[in-house]
Amino acid sequence: MHLPCQRACAGEVGRERGLMLNEEKIRLMTGLAMFEKRAEKDVFPVNRYFKGDYVSGHMIRAFLSYTFSCVVCLGLWLLYSIEEILNTLDIEKLLQMAKDIGFYYVLGLLVYLAITWIVYARRYAAAAKGMKIYQAKLHRLAKKYENQSGQKESEGGKHQ
Amino acid sequence: MMALLVFKEKLKQFYAKFNIYLVALVTFAVGYLTFYLINSNIGFMERFKNPLIPVVMGLLASFLPSGTTAFLAGCFMIAHVFGVSMEVALIILVFMLLVIVLYYGFRPGDGYLLLLVPMAFFFRIPYVVPLLVGLSGSLVSIIPVSCGICIYYIIMYMKQNAGVLTGGTMAEAAERFMQIVRNIFGNELMWVMIAAFAAAILIVYLIRNLSVDFSWSIAIIAGVTIELAVIFIGDYNYNLPVSVQPMVVGVIVSVILALIYQFFVFAVDYSRTEYLQYEDDDYYYYVKAVPKIAVSAPDVKVHRIYSRKTAVRHEKNNGS
Numbered sequence: 001m002h003l004p005c006q007r008a009c010a011g012e013v014g015r016e017r018g019l020m021l022n023e024e025k026i027r028l029m030t031g032l033a034m035f036e037k038r039a040e041k042d043v044f045p046v047n048r049y050f051k052g053d054y055v056s057g058h059m060i061r062a063f064l065s066y067t068f069s070c071v072v073c074l075g076l077w078l079l080y081s082i083e084e085i086l087n088t089l090d091i092e093k094l095l096q097m098a099k100d101i102g103f104y105y106v107l108g109l110l111v112y113l114a115i116t117w118i119v120y121a122r123r124y125a126a127a128a129k130g131m132k133i134y135q136a137k138l139h140r141l142a143k144k145y146e147n148q149s150g151q152k153e154s155e156g157g158k159h160q
Numbered sequence: 161m162m163a164l165l166v167f168k169e170k171l172k173q174f175y176a177k178f179n180i181y182l183v184a185l186v187t188f189a190v191g192y193l194t195f196y197l198i199n200s201n202i203g204f205m206e207r208f209k210n211p212l213i214p215v216v217m218g219l220l221a222s223f224l225p226s227g228t229t230a231f232l233a234g235c236f237m238i239a240h241v242f243g244v245s246m247e248v249a250l251i252i253l254v255f256m257l258l259v260i261v262l263y264y265g266f267r268p269g270d271g272y273l274l275l276l277v278p279m280a281f282f283f284r285i286p287y288v289v290p291l292l293v294g295l296s297g298s299l300v301s302i303i304p305v306s307c308g309i310c311i312y313y314i315i316m317y318m319k320q321n322a323g324v325l326t327g328g329t330m331a332e333a334a335e336r337f338m339q340i341v342r343n344i345f346g347n348e349l350m351w352v353m354i355a356a357f358a359a360a361i362l363i364v365y366l367i368r369n370l371s372v373d374f375s376w377s378i379a380i381i382a383g384v385t386i387e388l389a390v391i392f393i394g395d396y397n398y399n400l401p402v403s404v405q406p407m408v409v410g411v412i413v414s415v416i417l418a419l420i421y422q423f424f425v426f427a428v429d430y431s432r433t434e435y436l437q438y439e440d441d442d443y444y445y446y447v448k449a450v451p452k453i454a455v456s457a458p459d460v461k462v463h464r465i466y467s468r469k470t471a472v473r474h475e476k477n478n479g480s
Binding site: 041061062066069075076112116 | 250251254257258261262265266267334337338341
């Protein structure tokens, strides 16, 4: 029954202690929390590396996955044309076939690595940009805290 | 029009209020339908044909990422196909590995397209897919859409040829394997559909980004036209088994769905377009600003007003 009075009293006590809600600070912190949630996958892991390390790491991974895919496709193709190969067992023809396969493998690999390089270089640039904004917001928040603690100290000095 | 806009606002409010449940419900529906369609079309393994499996998988899908649901659906499909033909199961496995390793290694986040494209084919409205993808996605989405088309035609191939593919000796198996590869990857209808959808996505994407009035509507019409043109060219060249009547119905429904999507996502008023021009130290800016159509949903509150007589009688009754 005494709830309204209690609330009002609590508000006054809070105001006296300097516990008023700082709207700008809350907005800043909400923005930071939202960015952190979104950046958990895309920005923070990227930020741990230099650009060269990040992109080359992904290119090595791309090389391995492309090679794996080619081996799997080659296996399927061998199953498909094993009869034809066994029927015309000609060394020169087989060598020519191996050369062709090697050529297409290297060509595809170069294209795939180029795509990987473009994608991850762009992602790194985007993450670096996002990180700059994040740091600027953190800096602003830190300043807000500094100002607040400065105000509290000066108020404390006046009371004494 | 006004009533529709008010309805849209109400829907938006409803979504904002219950979005957690709605998203879970939609993902459940997608998951359930995916596994139900697999069961009803290529349910060759009796053990997996239990009607509870789609429900359980739908529940799982409601909190799993769409890519994971697509992966589980792929595994489920392989399990069914394995019951009839090991060769086709092997082909699907290789196909899945290639898509996962080469495309999903980039983490594009559009795994839901692998589920929705075959689903749209089963509901006979596949033509809506390139329109929506072109309007909302990027050009890279051509890859998962093409993969979705392949999955649909593999399922259809299995459905139509299950009897022929069962059993046989090893020698027959080798021959059958060649036959299957030739039939699946030599299916001209599949390649024509992939070409039509890729062309439509490209055209819709390019036109909707143009700075012309009604760009989204023009994009939808152009997308449908290019789809039909490519399919008719393919039909003319390869004599494809395309029946015109269901295609026309599918196209009309697809256009309507795309227009509804446009209404919800991109409702603007071109009659109030503003053209601005200004400059700073480095650039001149020529800006075209098109206002969004916005109405606020009416907030109806009922006030009860009692007449003086009734109020007085009320007081008297209370007093006595």
